[in-house]
Amino acid sequence: MPDQSAVNVDAKNPSALGGGAQARKETTRDQIVAAALDLFRERGFEAATMREIAARAHVAIGAAYYYFASKDAIVLAFYDRAQKEMAPKLEDTFSSTRDLRLTLDRLITVKLEYFKTSRALLAALTAHADPDSPVSPFSVATREIRERDMDYFRRAIAISNSRIPKDLQRCLPQILWMYQMGVILFWIYDRSNEQRRTRSLIDKSLRLVAALIKASGLPLLKPLRHLVIDLVETVES
Amino acid sequence: MPDQSAVNVDAKNPSALGGGAQARKETTRDQIVAAALDLFRERGFEAATMREIAARAHVAIGAAYYYFASKDAIVLAFYDRAQKEMAPKLEDTFSSTRDLRLTLDRLITVKLEYFKTSRALLAALTAHADPDSPVSPFSVATREIRERDMDYFRRAIAISNSRIPKDLQRCLPQILWMYQMGVILFWIYDRSNEQRRTRSLIDKSLRLVAALIKASGLPLLKPLRHLVIDLVETVES
């Protein structure tokens, strides 16, 4: 039984349990992921074929589909793994400062840095906006990944020394997560040299975000704040 | 030579010109679009095959690819046509009120109303965020469509009786266009009954948009406004 690895977009999912000796038999899955990532980097996502991936992993093509529901699902598995590998660096982010803007900047920077060599790969996931698609960033299948990601923003808020209105605090992580998704989307397709435009986008937008959060406490803007909160609640439904 | 119809995502594009008698020979193209839309509505975009489309249009499959670079491109042609057909109703929007929020509401409502029966179809276009893809809403190939669309927002702003800071006026159409794209994206995948959630989203977000625009004139928020403008300029690059 393959390690579902927190992502439930894999093909079959037989009753999870095991004798006990099957410990390191999940190498097949790993081999497939490794072969896939190699090929994705070599030729790009589209050009790498499932046949090649299977061949390089020394398995039949059917095996790939035993572990992954689709070609896209392999990318998602990669993303899942990435999240775990990034965890330590993301943790570090919190220890150095209590400035929200700076924390957010570092969180995002760590991610972009990590994904630098797989930028085009992530594009495969942007094709699925449909929450009904298992590989969509908005699907139930990816809830765990999403939640884990939002947690970083939750902590960034909790730790920060900014005065953030109570009511806003509840939905701010979602707002920031969405904001981050937008930044990443922009970055994926940023053709500028070294993605300098994204860098600029982050700097400017974070300044705006920080300013808005600060301003959100002003009595004058209370009705505006309530509008935002109400809106976010509508979106999360 | 097929009528490019303002969308340049068609397959071949021989030097545009004509003898003069080829006037109504572009029926083939229309037949293909018609057949495609029929089938898309009957079975959904994915399930409708190019073979079926060609068959229903009484042409070989190659003919479909002579007029359209891809299956998605047919959807784009539909969108292009839709824009023209909606024009009168969108025009009406301006004659009745000078209230910006109301105007925006009506603009969006007209569109969603028009696309009501083809909601799922538009999903085909959301798969292309890459500005390099000809069918992307952000590509150069779709610039005309995009500009035409932004013009409505430009006019809405010009006509409105809201006091809008000069500097903001320049980039507000783009902001509103992006905002509209977000709303439409949400709507496409809105599974709620009759898309009530989208309705709610529009109401609330427009209230927010209007409030923000109004607030943007406050001296206190001038630096914020400048941040926004700077940001938008970065995005359009």
Added chain:
DNA sequence: TGTTCAATTTGAACATGTTCAGAAGGAGCA
């Protein structure tokens, strides 16, 4: 050792978007 049974693996077959070399059509011209 032999039997059982579920997990794993196989690869041919399938479905469908797309390509492409060539056929058909027809306009202009001699």
Added chain:
DNA sequence: TGCTCCTTCTGAACATGTTCAAATTGAACA
């Protein structure tokens, strides 16, 4: 009528993601 040349159209062939019935494996058990 025959020739040329471009547009339009044809459909077999191709590429590739995906499915699935059947084979293999190996642990548990008698």
